[in-house]
Amino acid sequence: MLGIIAVVSAFMYDLPLDLRDRSPVQPLVFSHKVHAGKDGIQCLFCHRYAEKSPVAGILPVETCVKTCHPILGLNIKDLNAYWERRQPIPWVRVYVLPDHVYFPHMMHIRAGLVCANCHGDVASMEPLTRHVKLEMGWCLNCHRQKNVGIDCWMCHK
Amino acid sequence: MKRRTFLQLGGMAAAGAFLAGCRPANEKMIPYLIPPDEGVTPGVADYYASSCRACPAGCGILVRISEGRAKKIEGNPLHPVNKGKLCARGQAILQELYHPDRVTQPLRRTGARGSGEFTRISWKEALDILTGRLRELQRENANDGLALLTPQLRGTLAELTTEFMRTFGSPHHVSQELLGLDWLRAATLRSFGRPGLPFYDVAETRYLLSFGADFVESYLSPVQYGYAFGRMRQGRDTVRGHFTYVGGRMSLTCASADRWMPARPGSEGALALGMARLILAESLYDGASLAANGLLAADMLRQLDSYDLAHVAELSGLSQQAIAEVAREFATTRPSLAMVGEAVAFQSNGPESVRAIQLLNVLVGSLNRTGGVFPDGASPDGPTDSFGELLSLIEEMHAGRIQAALILGDPVHGVPSSTGFQQALAGIPFIVSFSPLLDDTALQSDLILPDNSSLESWGDVIPLAGGRESMIGLMQPVVTNLFDTRQFPDVLIAAARELGGNMAAALPYATYLDMLKEAMKKQAGFKGSGNFEEAWVDLLRQGGLFQTGRERESGYRWAAGTLLPNPARPVFAGDEKKFPLHLAVYPSTARHEGGGAPLPWLQQLPDPMTTVVWDSWVEINPRTAEGLGISFGDLVEVASPQGSLRLPAVIYPGIRSDMVAIPMGQGHRDMGRYARGRGVNPLELIASKIEGAGRQPAWNATRVRVTRISEKGELVTAGNPQGSYRSELIEI
Numbered sequence: 001m002l003g004i005i006a007v008v009s010a011f012m013y014d015l016p017l018d019l020r021d022r023s024p025v026q027p028l029v030f031s032h033k034v035h036a037g038k039d040g041i042q043c044l045f046c047h048r049y050a051e052k053s054p055v056a057g058i059l060p061v062e063t064c065v066k067t068c069h070p071i072l073g074l075n076i077k078d079l080n081a082y083w084e085r086r087q088p089i090p091w092v093r094v095y096v097l098p099d100h101v102y103f104p105h106m107m108h109i110r111a112g113l114v115c116a117n118c119h120g121d122v123a124s125m126e127p128l129t130r131h132v133k134l135e136m137g138w139c140l141n142c143h144r145q146k147n148v149g150i151d152c153w154m155c156h157k
Numbered sequence: 158m159k160r161r162t163f164l165q166l167g168g169m170a171a172a173g174a175f176l177a178g179c180r181p182a183n184e185k186m187i188p189y190l191i192p193p194d195e196g197v198t199p200g201v202a203d204y205y206a207s208s209c210r211a212c213p214a215g216c217g218i219l220v221r222i223s224e225g226r227a228k229k230i231e232g233n234p235l236h237p238v239n240k241g242k243l244c245a246r247g248q249a250i251l252q253e254l255y256h257p258d259r260v261t262q263p264l265r266r267t268g269a270r271g272s273g274e275f276t277r278i279s280w281k282e283a284l285d286i287l288t289g290r291l292r293e294l295q296r297e298n299a300n301d302g303l304a305l306l307t308p309q310l311r312g313t314l315a316e317l318t319t320e321f322m323r324t325f326g327s328p329h330h331v332s333q334e335l336l337g338l339d340w341l342r343a344a345t346l347r348s349f350g351r352p353g354l355p356f357y358d359v360a361e362t363r364y365l366l367s368f369g370a371d372f373v374e375s376y377l378s379p380v381q382y383g384y385a386f387g388r389m390r391q392g393r394d395t396v397r398g399h400f401t402y403v404g405g406r407m408s409l410t411c412a413s414a415d416r417w418m419p420a421r422p423g424s425e426g427a428l429a430l431g432m433a434r435l436i437l438a439e440s441l442y443d444g445a446s447l448a449a450n451g452l453l454a455a456d457m458l459r460q461l462d463s464y465d466l467a468h469v470a471e472l473s474g475l476s477q478q479a480i481a482e483v484a485r486e487f488a489t490t491r492p493s494l495a496m497v498g499e500a501v502a503f504q505s506n507g508p509e510s511v512r513a514i515q516l517l518n519v520l521v522g523s524l525n526r527t528g529g530v531f532p533d534g535a536s537p538d539g540p541t542d543s544f545g546e547l548l549s550l551i552e553e554m555h556a557g558r559i560q561a562a563l564i565l566g567d568p569v570h571g572v573p574s575s576t577g578f579q580q581a582l583a584g585i586p587f588i589v590s591f592s593p594l595l596d597d598t599a600l601q602s603d604l605i606l607p608d609n610s611s612l613e614s615w616g617d618v619i620p621l622a623g624g625r626e627s628m629i630g631l632m633q634p635v636v637t638n639l640f641d642t643r644q645f646p647d648v649l650i651a652a653a654r655e656l657g658g659n660m661a662a663a664l665p666y667a668t669y670l671d672m673l674k675e676a677m678k679k680q681a682g683f684k685g686s687g688n689f690e691e692a693w694v695d696l697l698r699q700g701g702l703f704q705t706g707r708e709r710e711s712g713y714r715w716a717a718g719t720l721l722p723n724p725a726r727p728v729f730a731g732d733e734k735k736f737p738l739h740l741a742v743y744p745s746t747a748r749h750e751g752g753g754a755p756l757p758w759l760q761q762l763p764d765p766m767t768t769v770v771w772d773s774w775v776e777i778n779p780r781t782a783e784g785l786g787i788s789f790g791d792l793v794e795v796a797s798p799q800g801s802l803r804l805p806a807v808i809y810p811g812i813r814s815d816m817v818a819i820p821m822g823q824g825h826r827d828m829g830r831y832a833r834g835r836g837v838n839p840l841e842l843i844a845s846k847i848e849g850a851g852r853q854p855a856w857n858a859t860r861v862r863v864t865r866i867s868e869k870g871e872l873v874t875a876g877n878p879q880g881s882y883r884s885e886l887i888e889i
Contacts, residue, residue, distance in 0.1 A: 055200035060189035091186040
């Protein structure tokens with residue numbers, strides 16, 4: 001019995017498992033299929049810091065409610081309720097890297113990668129779903145193919 | 158089902174539950190509600206140069222700002238004082254900004270003084286109350302009824318306060334600090350005929366002799382001298398500078414020394430003269446230096462006749478051999494340097510003792526020489542008798558001539574109660590405090606006009622004893638104001654504008670920033686309007702105006718004539734029989750005089766010698782403690798003629814057996830949740846008028862008696878967190 005637990009624990013410990021929810025329930029039903037697919041909005045329009053910052057960022061609530069939706073004559077009740085409460089929307093992260101990994105978005109964008117390389121065909125996803133395994137081997141594969149450094153300190157700093 | 162199968166299934170179910178529990182929850186991602194200002198990129202940090210004003214050393218800092226919030230402070234590598242290094246206190250001023258108990262808007266007292274009952278009011282109301290009171294004074298022709306109490310300010314802020322008080326027509330402007338360097342300025346003026354502070358070239362010296370100058374923790378410019386000390390020891394290939402420390406208590410500085418000479422308190426000046434006599438008698442002095450300073454060896458020897466080795470050894474309680482050895486080493490290892498600090502200065506015979514030690518530098522030719530002592534180029538002037546001024550002000554206060562007091566800083570905590578300051582203050586009908594936290598002074602005041610934290614402030618910070626060249630550090634707001642607070646100088650300017658007439662004419666600035674820019678324009682030598690704006694931005698980017706190339710034109714020369722210093726026998730408050738032990742109070746490494754107490758990082762920083770956190774303690778020699786039946790961590794009572802305090806004891810081998818020492822900085826009545834009621838304030842024990850001594854401050858000339866109370870001192874040390882029920886403190 002103890003043996004089983006030990007084996008399972010060792011297995012857990014040894015494999016860098018990517019156990020987080022792949023398609024978590026979001027506080028608002030937000031469709032990338034509509035925004036990026038049907039409306040054809042560029043990724044960087046909303047995730048506007050991706051080219052200059054390690055984090056990609058999400059549009060501020062005010063921009064959604066006060067700028068974009070009024071132009072299209074849209075009035076989404078649940079979204080407006082957040083704005084009226086002056087509360088930012090608590091989105092649930094789909095892509096999470098542990099603290100010991102340094103992942104800068106801007107370097108990958110500047111290197112000419114397209115977002116879909118890692119995030120998949122978001123434009124066709126109704127709820128956003130993670131299709132890749134965020135494991136070190138997956139990163140290294142790409143780094144080897146593109147012949148960028150695979151020094152430990154590149155990401156673990 | 159077999160028992161074995163049952164257990165196996167049960168175990169697997171438990172393991173399954175355990176694994177499911179392991180599954181991490183997805184984190185949240187919170188967007189901005191409103192788009193951030195132009196220039197803010199989430200995830201990308203900005204760095205702003207500013208200056209630290211946690212102590213008068215005025216180091217340059219770089220503050221990392223992420224998403225408009227200050228996150229981390231490091232030293233500014235371009236600043237000539239600290240060269241990119243920074244001490245714990247400098248790093249902790251971040252917590253000043255985010256302190257949960259900050260005064261967030263002006264307050265007016267509603268309850269009794271000291272009750273802490275205040276109402277929030279607007280700045281307009283607050284300024285109306287202030288100017289209304291000042292106008293009343295003007296109407297009654299009682300302009301000199303206004304008093305302004307500040308720490309020792311320098312630069313533009315000093316100009317502003319001086320101008321304000323001068324134009325208002327009140328002479329009662331006192332810039333006082335408990336550990337102000339008035340004593341060093343006064344002694345330098347008498348010895349060398351010039352005001353200002355010395356700059357010690359520690360890095361290049363080969364023999365350092367410190368008389369109670371704790372230069373790696375608190376003296377003058379600790380970050381700079383800590384760095385210089387490292388260079389003195391290891392910066393040269395063939396030379397490792399030697400360091401001897403004289404003083405009754407082993408400080409962190411002393412612990413770095415090669416030799417410790419625990420001289421009896423008050424005997425340091427005589428010891429220095431004894432060394433001088435030996436150097437003269439054995440002709441080890443620098444003849445050229447004596448000639449240049451107008452001194453004659455034979456004449457000096459005659460004057461120092463009474464300081465023979467046996468006599469000095471008896472006065473200081475040191476062995477003749479040790480004194481002679483150190484004197485010979487000091488005189489023959491050139492360049493050598495003698496420093497003098499607070500432990501010597503705050504004795505009844507301090508002024509003369511300090512000069513006796515300055516004389517040693519003359520003897521070995523260390524004036525204006527590499528590895529010696531130079532006039533400080535940065536802060537040439539300052540008060541020389543602010544304690545005397547404070548005592549005069551207290552007399553005025555007692556006589557009822559002061560109608561209103563504006564107070565920057567926390568003198569209620571920082572002035573020994575034996576001066577009668579706290580009592581006199583209670584009689585003043587109108588007190589304004591500018592404290593950003595409800596400190597002991599703010600608690601007693603009628604109106605609180607909260608100052609910005611230093612990371613929200615403009616200013617010029619002139620480093621104290623920063624170097625041979627003049628330099629000005631700049632302070633800029635690195636974040637927008639978190640609360641509805643205003644800078645102290647801006648309040649003065651606004652009040653002057655409200656008062657109108659000559660007050661408005663004397664301070665014709667819209668804001669303090671305008672005044673500061675004007676002053677910097679002059680300093681940087683800008684004529685006309687040019688493109689000063691561009692230069693100003695460059696100055697802010699660098700952190701100040703350095704490399705001015707302006708050195709003090711002349712160096713030191715002995716100006717006291719041929720009459721040599723002659724320190725009197727030290728006198729102490731308290732009868733030797735009733736109070737057998739000398740009390741030394743010293744600035745705590747983390748909290749200094751008390752300014753660091755509200756910051757939890759500094760409370761949690763273990764004292765480097767005793768590892769005590771979050772508390773006060775009294776250091777007692779093991780032999781003395783054994784005689785009194787005291788063991789480590791016991792609660793003891795320390796009583797002086799002024800009063801008594803209860804605090805835990807630390808058995809400390811690094812202190813003379815006739816001395817006990819208590820660090821300053823704790824014992825605040827309020828000042829936020831981290832300082833409130835923590836430890837004791839040793840200044841309550843200090844006598845300030847000592848029979849047979851002058852009016853100079855003598856904080857180390859009080860005798861005390863120590864009695865054991867119980868074993869429950871509740872001392873929390875890093876090595877013994879379980880020793881007390883307050884062990885949770887160690888984990889904060």
